[in-house]
Amino acid sequence: MRTAAVIGTGLIGTSAALALTGRGVAVYLEDADPDAARTAAALGAGSTELPEGPVDLAIVAVPPALVGKVLADCQRRGLARCYTDVASVKAGPRAEVAALGCDTVHYIGGHPMAGRERSGPLAARADLFEGRPWVLTPTGDTDTDTLNAALELVALCGAMPIVMDATAHDRAVALVSHAPQLVSSIVAARLEHADETAVRLSGQGVRDVTRIAASNPALWVDILSANAGVVADILQEVAADLDEAVTALRALQAADEGERRAGAAGIEAVMRRGNTGHARIPGKHGAPPTRYESVTVVLGDQPGELGRLFGEVGALGVNIEDVTIEHSDGQQVGHVHLDVAPSAVRLLTGGLRDRGWSVRD
Incomplete structure (x- = not known):
């Protein structure tokens, strides 16, 4: 993939554009709100200029209700050789795409299972999709080149492709x-x-x-x-x-x-x-869930304290499987919960206490 277009520069569209530009793909940005497109371009997500010819892949990053209309417009303009979308619902947009008479041979539905509580281009991150599932919903019409283009997009964004039926996806x-x-x-x-x-x-x-x-x-x-x-x-x-x-x-x-x-x-x-x-929720790296034990450390609210804690855990040879921070209301301290393998609890607790950390029993 050398060129791509992103139509819709919100969180998902801009994040995909940032990931692609980071991998050397020339990305062209469009949005119904020109300010949003310009903001995404200023972040390094691509260019707001029109491409000189059809791009390799167009990514329709608009709400589900608009996917069919936007796809029809893009295909009418001959914007790309292949098309996909990133809407979080698949069956409805697919039905509308068919009803509008769009080219379904060169279109495949998609949905990256990633997001944030914030929205808009300023919330975008190039690593938003890394390690996350990205559902693709091909139909009997979808040709091999279109499927391969979508799979390349998923790979360039660092995500994991999962092929599903559109209706099954929506239920899931x-x-x-x-x-x-x-x-x-x-x-x-x-x-x-x-x-x-x-x-x-x-x-x-x-x-x-x-x-x-x-x-x-x-x-x-x-x-x-x-x-x-x-x-x-x-x-x-x-x-x-x-x-x-x-x-x-x-x-x-x-x-x-x-x-x-x-x-x-x-x-x-x-x-x-x-x-x-x-x-039943998959654990680390998609493996079956593993039961970890939590070691709670009281942490002062000073710059560098969290990094120092992680450094000392690493020096003890303990791998942190997960971490959560619980902030104290009204005090300049927090509780850091370090999830580790049960066999590492005694080593970690004793080692941190020896180094002056306050570890809760």
Whole structure:
């Protein structure tokens, strides 16, 4: 791939453009908002000039509802030899593409499973897709050159290609992305009018659950509108689980001991189902989940402290599998949770304490 065009310079489009320009591909940028395209160009994502002839691949990076219309316009102009999109829903855009009479031989649907809570070109990163799944949804019409062009795009962005049927993709992302987004937002919404004292007690649990609630509402309305039925089905199942949990919690307050036991069993059952579901989420490098143990270090809020901690962990010969930071409200300290192999816990704890670090038991 020597040339590419990116139509839509938001987070995903600009990130793809940055990745491609970093690999020596000449990228041409377009956006309905010229300021957004100019901003992406200023970041080094490409040029806002028109290409002299058809580019090797055009990447349509617009909301799902606009994919068909934008693709039809690009093909009418002869912008590229091959086309793909990065919309987070696939079946609806594919149907519209067919209804508009677009060339489906040289088009393949795509969806990189990556994003951030922030949007727009200024939030873009060249490494956004590294190590992330990138779904491709070819049809019987898709020719080999188009599939290969999309696979090359995925490789240049450092992502992992996964080929799926469009309808199966939409069911999957409803379960692992779209419904969780709404659940996160619903939980966070309970904090909107909460007492300030209660909010100040927020710990890592509520931060983890509500992290994606900071996402752009307008963007998500576009996404959810294109997959509303499937997401509604999943949320209806979640609502049924919530109803059962409410019933079980009420039973825990009952005077009758039998009812209390039934309530406890109900809560335990749903939490055990959660344990089982969580254990199915792929672990490091896509391998089966591994059980790590957490070592908690109290860290002062001074420049270089985190780097010094990581350096000392490395000097001890311990590999950090994951890390989270829990900030203290009102104090200039934080708690760094280092996930390591169980066999490394004693070495790491003792070694850090010997070096003067405060390690929590």
